[in-house]
Each structure stands twice: as C-alpha cells, then as structure tokens.
Amino acid sequence: MTSQGGTECFLKLEVRGDCDNFQDRGFMNRVNSIRVESGAWICFDHPDFRGQQYILEHGEYPEFQRWNSHNDHMGSCKPIRMHGEHYRIEMFEGCNFSGQCVEICDDCPFLQSRGFSKNCINSVRVYGDGAWVMYEEPNFRGRMYIVERGCYCSHNEWQAQNPNIQSIRRVVNYF
Numbered sequence: 684m685t686s687q688g689g690t691e692c693f694l695k696l697e698v699r700g701d702c703d704n705f706q707d708r709g710f711m712n713r714v715n716s717i718r719v720e721s722g723a724w725i726c727f728d729h730p731d732f733r734g735q736q737y738i739l740e741h742g743e744y745p746e747f748q749r750w751n752s753h754n755d756h757m758g759s760c761k762p763i764r765m766h767g768e769h770y771r772i773e774m775f776e777g778c779n780f781s782g783q784c785v786e787i788c789d790d791c792p793f794l795q796s797r798g799f800s801k802n803c804i805n806s807v808r809v810y811g812d813g814a815w816v817m818y819e820e821p822n823f824r825g826r827m828y829i830v831e832r833g834c835y836c837s838h839n840e841w842q843a844q845n846p847n848i849q850s851i852r853r854v855v856n857y858f
Contacts, residue, residue, distance in 0.1 A: 700762065700853070716743070728827070734842075772810065776803055802847050809830050809831060817848045
C-alpha cells in the first residue's frame with residue numbers, strides 16, 4: 684500500500700505489513716491519496732489500530748472521500764489476513780454468543796431479510812478463510828467494522844461503539 688500525505692510537502696509511505704503508527708515512520712497522519720497494489724487492508728484514523736476503520740482493496744483512492752472517510756486522517760494500517768475462499772460467519776443478538784443466531788456465507792445487504800429480528804449484533808464467530816466487513820446501515824453504508832477469523836464475544840472487541848449492524852459483506856482479496 685502506498686500513501687501520499689501533506690499539503691505543501693508531499694511524502695510517500697510504502698507499507699508492506701502492519702504499521703501501527705505512521706508518525707513513527709516520519710509520515711504525518713494526513714493522507715491525501717492511496718494506491719493498494721495487492722491484497723486488502725484495514726486502515727484506522729488513529730495510531731495503534733484504533734479509531735474509525737476503513738477497508739481498502741486493490742485499486743487507487745485519489746482522495747479521502749473515496750475510502751468513505753470524512754477527513755484525511757489516518758494513523759495506522761495492516762493487511763487483512765486471508766487464507767482462501769471459504770466464508771462463514773455466525774452472528775448473535777446477545778453477548779457471549781447468546782440469543783438469536785444467524786449464519787451467513789455470502790454478502791447480505793440487509794440482515795433483517797435473512798430472518799434476523801433486530802439490528803443488534805453483540806457477538807460473532809468468523810469461520811473459514813475470509814474476513815468480513817460489517818456496516819451499521821443497510822446496503823453496505825455507514826460506519827464499518829472488519830472482522831477476521833476468530834471469536835468476538837462483544838461488539839467492543841471489533842471496536843464498535845454500539846451493536847447496530849444492518850449489512851455485511853465478504854472481503855474479496857484481489858491481487
């Protein structure tokens with residue numbers, strides 16, 4: 684992933700793996716454009732993989748609005764660990780895998796259309812090879828959260844401020 688930042692002095696930062704703090708590499712937290720040459724990346728607007736999350740897949744992002752951001756701040760990033768093409772996620776209404784459960788294996792623009800009675804997802808289990816992007820609004824809009832293989836007992840574990848999730852899609856890794 685290559686980023687360019689600054690307003691008067693253009694700097695370039697090339698990242699090939701986890702980068703927990705852009706400033707430690709001499710790059711301020713303002714990013715004007717990004718090119719993802721391979722894979723898919725989770726970017727955060729704060730250092731140490733904190734704050735608003737953005738998913739960037741293969742392609743060019745000439746301005747921050749293209750990666751669904753409201754400002755040009757970015758402080759850290761890491762590649763999404765992808766192992767293959769088998770996707771499966773279980774989403775639970777309650778914390779610690781309790782309450783109503785829905786299993787999803789493909790993109791879903793509106794979770795309530797799959798029988799989920801509420802828009803609250805408090806815990807998830809991600810199986811298989813791929814990662815998922817969960818959105819607060821239907822049709823893959825609004826604040827997003829990326830979850831990779833593993834168990835998340837509470838919405839706090841994927842850094843959500845609330846459990847409101849209404850759509851979900853697979854991260855498809857293009858090289």
